[in-house]
Each structure stands twice: as structure tokens, then as C-alpha cells.
Amino acid sequence: METTVTSKSFTVPIGPQHPALKEPGHFQFTVDGEVVTQAYVRLGYAHRGIEKAAESRNWVQDLYLLERVCGICSHIHAFAYCLAVEQLAHVEAPPRAEAIRVLVAELERIHSHFLWMGVSAHEAGFDTLFMYSWRDREKVMDILEGLTGNRVNYSANLLGGVKFDIDATQAKAIREGLDFLEERAGHYLQVLSKDAMFLQRTRGIGVMTRTEAEVLGAVGPTARASFVPRDMRLTAPYSAYRQFPVQMVLDDRGDLEARFEVRVHELFESIRLIREILNNLPSGELSVRLPRRIPAGEAMVRLEAPRGEVFYYIKSNGTDKPERLKVRTPTICNLNSVIRLAVGHQLADVPMILAGIDPCFSCNDRMVTLTDAHNEGERLMTWPQLRQHGIDFYKQVGK
Amino acid sequence: MNNEEILSLAEQIVKSWNWTTEVSRSQPNQLDVKVLKLEELVPIVVGLRVKRLGYLSAIVGLDLGSAADQFEILYYFCEKNSAIVLRVHTPRVNASLPSLCEIIPSAEVFERELREMFGIDIVGLKTIEHLYLPEDWPDGVFPMLKDTQLPALPVQGEKV
Numbered sequence: 064m065e066t067t068v069t070s071k072s073f074t075v076p077i078g079p080q081h082p083a084l085k086e087p088g089h090f091q092f093t094v095d096g097e098v099v100t101q102a103y104v105r106l107g108y109a110h111r112g113i114e115k116a117a118e119s120r121n122w123v124q125d126l127y128l129l130e131r132v133c134g135i136c137s138h139i140h141a142f143a144y145c146l147a148v149e150q151l152a153h154v155e156a157p158p159r160a161e162a163i164r165v166l167v168a169e170l171e172r173i174h175s176h177f178l179w180m181g182v183s184a185h186e187a188g189f190d191t192l193f194m195y196s197w198r199d200r201e202k203v204m205d206i207l208e209g210l211t212g213n214r215v216n217y218s219a220n221l222l223g224g225v226k227f228d229i230d231a232t233q234a235k236a237i238r239e240g241l242d243f244l245e246e247r248a249g250h251y252l253q254v255l256s257k258d259a260m261f262l263q264r265t266r267g268i269g270v271m272t273r274t275e276a277e278v279l280g281a282v283g284p285t286a287r288a289s290f291v292p293r294d295m296r297l298t299a300p301y302s303a304y305r306q307f308p309v310q311m312v313l314d315d316r317g318d319l320e321a322r323f324e325v326r327v328h329e330l331f332e333s334i335r336l337i338r339e340i341l342n343n344l345p346s347g348e349l350s351v352r353l354p355r356r357i358p359a360g361e362a363m364v365r366l367e368a369p370r371g372e373v374f375y376y377i378k379s380n381g382t383d384k385p386e387r388l389k390v391r392t393p394t395i396c397n398l399n400s401v402i403r404l405a406v407g408h409q410l411a412d413v414p415m416i417l418a419g420i421d422p423c424f425s426c427n428d429r430m431v432t433l434t435d436a437h438n439e440g441e442r443l444m445t446w447p448q449l450r451q452h453g454i455d456f457y458k459q460v461g462k
Numbered sequence: 463m464n465n466e467e468i469l470s471l472a473e474q475i476v477k478s479w480n481w482t483t484e485v486s487r488s489q490p491n492q493l494d495v496k497v498l499k500l501e502e503l504v505p506i507v508v509g510l511r512v513k514r515l516g517y518l519s520a521i522v523g524l525d526l527g528s529a530a531d532q533f534e535i536l537y538y539f540c541e542k543n544s545a546i547v548l549r550v551h552t553p554r555v556n557a558s559l560p561s562l563c564e565i566i567p568s569a570e571v572f573e574r575e576l577r578e579m580f581g582i583d584i585v586g587l588k589t590i591e592h593l594y595l596p597e598d599w600p601d602g603v604f605p606m607l608k609d610t611q612l613p614a615l616p617v618q619g620e621k622v
């Protein structure tokens with residue numbers, strides 16, 4: 064006897080607005096029951112045409128424009144831009160300036176990883192961790208404010224150097240802040256690797272093998288959690304990372320748990336590096352002069368942002384404005400990989416998988432449409448409802 | 463492999479086949495390969511992939527302006543501290559490039575971006591919807607072209 068099973072699938076659009084994270088993106092998931100069978104991504108809700116705008120501004124104006132590419136990792140964009148322009152002008156920033164740039168970059172990494180930890184914990188329904196980690200993040204924000212005057216968009220860079228110095232009082236404040244953050248990071252590592260409820264949401268979820276990570280082009284902590292040894296600070300050392308090397312944090316499990324642990328271990332590494340820089344801060348000038356017109360040529364730099372490799376290409380035609388400027392951020396690479404990972408997973412895991420790469424454009428939604436093909440009706444869900452669905456689903460599983 | 467070995471192996475691969483290329487070193491850690499025949503781009507990429515030389519870090523599109531009437535496309539393959547750059551030229555009118563998605567799935571987003579920002583037809587690209595530009599973006603307007611003037615932003619307080 065022959066039986067035919069006919070089934071129809073639902074399409075779940077997620078996006079573009081999300082109240083918890085900063086930037087919008089749209090995802091569309093086709094589900095068969097609870098299992099995701101197809102995934103599609105649509106970006107551009109935050110596309111501001113910065114690459115085009117950069118062509119009509121001069122070299123100095125672009126520094127301020129590019130620092131606003133990202134609200135979380137603003138420093139790394141200005142850092143990358145400065146390095147590329149200095150490369151074109153055949154100028155090197157003084158050693159003290161390079162060390163301060165790296166120090167701010169590492170403080171930014173700490174702030175970004177703490178922020179991400181909170182957001183992902185929230186998506187898993189672990190709001191206690193969300194509140195605590197964001198409270199602790201205030202400490203690193205205070206340090207950055209004390210150092211640069213700003214909590215975000217620190218504006219630490221100049222073409223040819225940095226704007227501020229670090230004195231003994233500031234160094235003391237940083238050291239004290241780091242002691243606190245180190246203790247807290249240790250505590251969170253315990254929570255993330257021991258809490259049974261949380262592990263249920265992370266262990267074995269969203270597994271990406273090393274080959275997948277390489278083929279799909281993952282970068283940063285997402286790649287390192289799949290044992291891809293790719294960290295620009297180490298594989299292609301730039302600026303003061305040549306004098307102050309970091310240790311690469313790798314994990315071979317490739318699941319969400321590994322992505323959490325890699326990032327927390329990176330916190331320790333950043334803290335260690337900042338202390339080392341403070342103890343061995345080179346003396347000397349803070350900046351050198353750069354010409355108003357930059358010699359014609361091409362420059363490409365790759366830096367390690369908190370989320371992975373950021374790529375800058377700049378072409379100069381010898382005038383006071385760039386001819387072409389290209390920015391490739393890490394999220395576009397990771398998104399491409401994670402979107403394929405979602406296939407085969409429960410709909411309930413989607414929020415966690417998306418949050419797991421620390422998407423910088425950041426996802427999701429006020430409004431989720433569940434198209435019910437069987438009843439030819441539409442069910443509207445909000446992102447908080449989908450998040451709640453994930454939490455309830457796992458509560459059921461746990462019973 | 464160290465940087466020098468990576469670059470010399472890449473140079474060897476590119477030169478040992480009967481491909482029409484111009485190879486140069488613009489910077490110590492960069493190998494520039496000018497691919498003169500468009501149909502040879504895919505085989506060269508396969509050659510690099512087979513030896514696992516670099517991952518596709520980014521594809522950069524350049525509009526060389528109306529005088530040159532050409533686009534230059536740069537494919538950055540990076541490994542460690544070195545970069546292998548494949549440089550391809552295509553005329554601005556009816557610009558077309560082969561897709562790399564069959565060999566490198568992660569090329570999709572870069573190719574979709576080239577398509578919508580420069581109007582380059584990517585032969586073999588399966589997903590052709592807009593990636594960054596809005597759905598109601600006018601047809602035939604490609605923002606990254608040098609002669610595309612975007613409307614000025616409204617000044618604060620001014621009526622739109």
C-alpha cells in the first residue's frame with residue numbers, strides 16, 4: 064500500500080525592528096512544524112550610504128563619519144581608517160599612540176562582550192544574567208568615559224595618532240576597574256558553564272563544524288568557537304599588537320556554549336593585555352602631522368573587531384578626498400554562516416542562534432508573522448512572543 | 463606556511479597554467495594578479511582553493527570613471543598576513559562577471575552588493591534580490607557609480 068504524506072510549510076518573517084538590540088534586519092524562516100527548513104536574510108534597514116558619503120568628504124571629516132559606522136565598536140572603525148590612511152601617507156603613529164589605540168580597542172572589546180552576554184542571556188530568558196552583566200558593563204563604560212570623555216563614539220583617534228594621554232590617576236582607575244571586571248567575568252564563566260538551565264539552551268545548539276566555518280566564511284569568536292585559528296591580532300599583527308601579543312582562544316565544540324566560553328575567555332585575555340600595556344606604556348609623542356592631501360595609492364587593512372575581522376580598503380587619488388572607501392564588517396560574514404546553521408533547528412532555538420554570533424546590525428522584531436498554510440490564516444507574533452515561545456518550549460522539554 | 467611561501471606558491475600556481483595574467487607585488491605582503499581574460503577568473507580561484515590559499519575576505523568594486531569607462535573588481539584572498547588580490551576589469555556598459563558562489567558560498571553577499579551598487583550582472587548568481595537597498599529603489603540607479611548624484615539630505619528645519 065502506498066501512502067503519500069503531503070505537508071505545507073509556514074513562513075516566519077522576523078524583522079526588521081527589534082526593541083532590545085540596536086539595528087534592524089529581516090529574516091524569513093520557513094518552518095515545517097517546529098523545524099526550520101529554509102532561511103533567508105534581508106539587510107539594509109540601516110544602510111546609510113556611508114561608503115558613498117565618504118567620497119564627498121575630506122580625509123579628516125571621514126574619520127568622524129566612519130566612527131559612526133557602528134555604535135558599539137566605534138573605535139575599531141576609526142582605528143582601521145587611521146591605519147589605512149597612515150599607510151597611504153607613509154607615516155606611522157608614535158609607539159605611545161599605537162599602544163593607547165590598542166588599549167582602547169581592548170576596553171571596547173570588554174564592553175562589547177559584556178553587552179553581548181546580556182543580550183544573549185535575555186534571549187534565553189535568563190534576565191538575571193542580563194541585568195548583572197549590563198550593570199558590570201557600566202564599569203568599563205565609566206573607564207572609557209574617564210579616558211576619552213565619551214561613553215560611546217570615544218573619538219580617541221586622530222590621523223597620525225591619538226587625542227589624549229593616560230596619566231597615573233587614570234591608570235589607577237583602569238586597574239581598579241579591571242580587577243572588578245575580572246572577578247565578574249570569572250563568576251559569569253562559572254554560571255555559563257555550570258547552570259543546567261542555561262546549558263540546555265546552549266549545549267549542542269547551532270553546531271558549526273570547522274569545515275563549515277571555513278567554507279561559509281565565519282570570522283571572529285564565531286569562527287574561533289569552531290576551531291578556526293583566525294584572529295587578526297595574532298595572525299596578521301598590526302599596530303601595538305606586535306609589541307603586546309595576545310593569546311588566541313580556541314574551542315573545538317562549535318556550539319553556542321563554545322561561543323559563550325570563547326568570548327568570556329577573551330575577556331580575561333583583554334584584561335591581561337590592558338594591564339600589560341599600562342605597565343609598559345611607551346613614552347613619547349601622541350601624534351604626528353599628516354598632510355592634507357594623501358598621496359595616490361591603495362591601502363587595505365584587516366583588524367580584529369570584537370565580532371571578528373573588519374576589512375578596510377581605501378583608494379586615494381592624491382586629493383584631499385578618498386577616491387573609494389570600502390568597509391566590510393564581520394557581521395555580514397557571520398550572518399551568512401549562521402543563516403545556514405538555522406536550517407534543521409527548532410524555531411525555539413532561532414533567537415539564541417542569531418544572538419550567538421553577536422549580530423551588530425542586529426536582528427529581529429516587533430512583528431513576526433506566522434503564516435499558517437493549513438488554515439490559510441496568518442498569526443502575528445511579536446519578537447518578545449517568539450522569545451517567550453523559545454523559553455516555554457524548553458520549559459516543556461524540561462518537564 | 464609563512465607569508466612568503468604563501469605568496470610564492472600562489473604566484474607559481476598562477477604562472478604555471480596557460481592563463482593570461484600579469485603578476486606583480488605592489489606591497490611586500492601582497493600579490494596582485496591582473497586577470498586579463500574574464501573567463502579565466504573561475505579556474506584561477508579554483509586553483510587557489512585547491513591549495514587552500516586564503517579565504518575570500520572581501521570583493522571590492524571600483525568605478526574607474528566615465529573616461530576609462532571600466533569597472534575594476536578586486537577579489538581579496540587573505541591568509542595570515544598576506545593577501546592575494548585578483549584584479550578584473552569589465553566595461554561599464556553591460557558589465558558582467560562570473561559568480562564564485564559554486565566554489566565559495568560566502569561570495570554571495572559580496573556579489574549581491576556588486577550587483578545592486580554597480581549594476582554588474584553576476585552570471586550564475588541565484589539570489590538576485592536587493593541586499594542593502596530598499597525594495598522600492600528605482601531600477602537602473604546604481605549608487606556607487608561615480609556619476610550617480612544622490613539627492614542632497616534635507617537640512618534641519620527645512621521642509622522636505
